[in-house]
Amino acid sequence: MSFFKIVAVAVLAATSTVAQAETKSVATGGANPAYVGAGVGIPSVAYGSSSLAVKLFGGYKINQFDIKEAGKLDLAIQGEYIDFGSSSAHGASWSQSGVAVAAVASWVIPRKWAPWADEKVAVLVKAGGARVAYSSNNGFDYTATGLTQGIGADYNFNSQFAARAMLEYFPGSYSVHGISGVFRF
Numbered sequence: 001m002s003f004f005k006i007v008a009v010a011v012l013a014a015t016s017t018v019a020q021a022e023t024k025s026v027a028t029g030g031a032n033p034a035y036v037g038a039g040v041g042i043p044s045v046a047y048g049s050s051s052l053a054v055k056l057f058g059g060y061k062i063n064q065f066d067i068k069e070a071g072k073l074d075l076a077i078q079g080e081y082i083d084f085g086s087s088s089a090h091g092a093s094w095s096q097s098g099v100a101v102a103a104v105a106s107w108v109i110p111r112k113w114a115p116w117a118d119e120k121v122a123v124l125v126k127a128g129g130a131r132v133a134y135s136s137n138n139g140f141d142y143t144a145t146g147l148t149q150g151i152g153a154d155y156n157f158n159s160q161f162a163a164r165a166m167l168e169y170f171p172g173s174y175s176v177h178g179i180s181g182v183f184r185f
Helices: 003-028
Strands: 034-045 053-067 071-089 092-108 121-136 141-156 161-170 174-184
Touching: 034 071, 034 161, 053 174, 071 121, 071 174, 092 141, 121 161
Parallel strands: none
Antiparallel strands: 034 053, 034 174, 053 071, 071 092, 092 121, 121 141, 141 161, 161 174
């Protein structure tokens, strides 16, 4: 099955889940399930050196679990575009960019476990599929398709705005240490 067919199936599944979750969210008073964000990061590649990475993303919280003693666990579907910038290796200049679809789980640290967090800090885990296109100035181009995963944290300034720090891995030996702003609506 091609990457685009997998993404299409994932988007359709997410859309049907989102439609169901939206009704539940409105009925239970859930706030700000959709979000968009932008960020920058320092990419690290297994070969050569690389410049600054730029990322745009958007997502939708599809479910929230209230775990009595352990706080809240949110599950979202997120789509993203990332431009890894340019790199140089083996006498060639490279440019890389990619797209990804991932599930993002976030656990809000409860006040009783960490009073300093005041329920504003969330730990994030991301897993999904990505496709990264690589092109060089010498005509050698290729595409890497595979898993993307990441770990990070959100600091929620209020119900609409958060700062996010993530360490993410992408197909083709790329990792990115980045920071982002997240706007919920």
